[in-house]
Amino acid sequence: MRRRSGVILAAIGLGLAGCGGEAKAPGGAWQSQMGEVRMAVRGSEDDPMITRRLTAYKTYIGKATGLPVKLYESSDYNGTIQALSSGQVDIATMAGGGYANVDAQIGDLAQPILTVRQAEGDTGYYSGLLVMADSPYRSIQDLKGKTLGYVDFNSTSGYLFPRSVMREQGIDPDTFFGKSSFAGGHTQAVMALDNGQFDATIIQAGGGDPEHGFTTGAHFTMARRGVVDLDDFRIIWTAGPIPNSAVVVRTDRPQPFIDAVRGAMAALPYDDPEVWRDIGQPDGAAYTAVTREHYTPIIKLRADDIAARRSGERQ
Template sequence: MARSAWRAGLLVAGLLALAGCGERAPSASADWRGEIKEVKMAISGNNDDPQLVRRREVYREHLSKALGMPVRLYESSDYNGVIQAISSGQVDFANIAGGGYANVDAQVGDKVAPLLTPRQAEGETGYYSALVVRAASPMKSLADMKGHSLGYVDYNSTSGYLYPRAALRKQGIDPDTFFGKTSFAGGHTQAVMALANGQFDAAILQASGGTPETGFTRGPLRTLAREGLVDIDDFRIVWTAGPIPSEALVARTDRPQALIDLVRGAMAALPYDEPALWTEIGQLDGSAYTAVDRRHYQEIIDLRREELAQRRGGGRP
């Protein structure tokens, strides 16, 4: 525990200032250790990606060492499981996408707060939605998709549902009438495979590790291509939206402040304390965590509110 906890402690002061939380002084008391026997964190499970499996184990081991106590990860096969786990207080922390956090914020407000988000070496803290078609498709642009079928990822997916629908409306396109048929695939992996199998004419997928101008190096398409399940050349991006604020490490604010500060510091120290592991789990060289608060996700919170208003008005998914 010594080295990581010491490093985490040094980082806490700076992170508190950056996050705008300096008014709450960390508790010097260790009494919370007598009340909390293990730290619980919720994450979205995806055993299709070995990097994500490895990442979960690295996070667990790193936090356990830094905190000097067991860390238990609760995996959910869908977005809603993580949302409900942190909203109900069943877990102390969670890794959650912006759309999921907006859902949590609507349910419990400031009982859950964002702490950290990944930042790339160039300073970017976001990723993209990509409308993907099969390479052999006659569709060359978004306009060509009118009347054709589209697969969304999940209602609680930021890049696979919430953000691209808002972006389409900003372009004067009603996503509820523009496409011939829409449905949910249930996950990014499922959306890729459904597109490959011809269930949809196009799918909305997450894309990262680049920009629309430079191309992307990460995302479900790249992951499945690395595993040999699809050929990346069999697909083509015809439209993008973004950048979208990246996922957040969030905390229940009713947990001891000293615990929150230690976890925040330990996670922020990971790319510096364990640089080899950081890149091994798929993080880009030069990337790290940066402190955030609710304001970082305000756009997503507003978009979710607008989407709910659209649905109440009779729109279809």
């Protein structure tokens, strides 16, 4: 019998906190082989409902597989990436940049199976360049020589994707801005901007598009909590759409397990709309099937960025 996941994770220092799960008796050969479902998620620092959402997710997957589910919540992007890459969890939800990292480490041993499709049919979101509303900055060009806050090196919308688009537009992000650094998360990036640590920061924006505006993102969630005032901020530049986050599984797990999870999660918004809302998904959205090819552009962006850094072309 394999050792308990929590002990292994603690021993290798992944920084993941086991949330626990209700014990159930395995009901078949593959259930007996697995014993439990281990699922990694990155805790959303801007979401006050995270505990409720994780509990709802855990309960639903447990019913679908007939196995106890343990959720391992990581405090940063790398924790989730390493948990899946090292095989300490069976399944994880991660953004395209995180999956690209996993793909670079273990290749076909991990495979995206689902992503969220919005009611309008879109399967993407955006990076936004956020400034204070009372600042003089009206375009990205106004930020030459100014300070910029990124989210995290492994963040798709908060680092990897917007930097690529800047280069396409003739802006070298390593020399254009006077200084740049990582805030550590989307909420931290907004707070750092609000506190005057940056002139601008990169954030995630969704629930809309550049033409019609957005309705989701860290600053929207923080405003609903009363932490900030939406009117204090302004998005002056966008990049996207970016492929939505993926549900990624280890392909060395039993195929019946992968099929059960894929089917149950695809049916979730229809079978249990309340749980769907509890995990933060909007009405009208649903899961749709994807493969590695859906994230090929992000995989290439990450590989190109790392190659340029190693060659000394980028800072």
